[in-house]
Amino acid sequence: MEFHKSTLNTLKRGAKKASYDKDVIYSILDATEVCHIAFMHKNKAFVQPINFGRKKNKLYLHGSYKNRMTEALLKEKEVCLNVTLLDAMKLTRSAFHHSVNYRSATVFGSVKELTTDKSKLKGLKCIINHFVPNRWEYCRKPDAGELKATRVIEIRIETASAKIADTPPSDNKADLNLDYWAGTIPVKTSYGYPIADSYSNIDAEIPKHILDFYATKKS
Secondary structure: OOOOOOOOOOOOOOOOHHEOOOOOOOOHHOOOOEEEEEEEEOOOEEEEEOOOOEEEEEEEEEOOOOOOOHHHHHHHHHHEEEEEEEEEEOOOOOOHHEEEEEEEEEEEEEEEEOOHHHHHHHHHHHHHHHHOOOOOHOOOOOOOHHHHEEEEEEEEEEEEOOOOOOOEEEEOOOHOOOOOOOOEOOOOOOOOOOOOOOOOOOOOOOOHHHHHHHHHHOO
């Protein structure tokens, strides 16, 4: 299944790198905990990083009721956000052709605020479990005061596109005999072994859901 192509999400430059496949786009979203959201505030353009959660074609964000980003999104009732994963740096003999391999997804969606305690908890659960799968079952749930102080935003993905570069370095043929090193430097994000905080029982075992998460992310 693919997202509908429109003037909004269709890639023109580098079109051969484009993908509109939903599973591809969802996999890029699921591979990171942070997205970057564009918004306008007092006639100024801003970009803000924020952690998020995804369930099917919906994304969830949270913030305070004085947060200018959530205020702006609710005012416009729409959003554009992006996630980008850097996979490699490509060094060429010419400065002109230096580049990177990456996976990027840009999402366009409609925005609404979740107002009932039940719906807010649903959104917050999605965010926490996007951090570490099953984490929601192993932490204290928000109390009434915390829930009241937290704004939860739901974004329905209306359309999206991915742009993926996964090619070797490319030099001009005339430059291939130049005596400069050229090649690829792979880039990988790894997660370190979990470290308990200073208030934890030093003899307590690390929960399985955390070790499982570490095992999938350590390399």
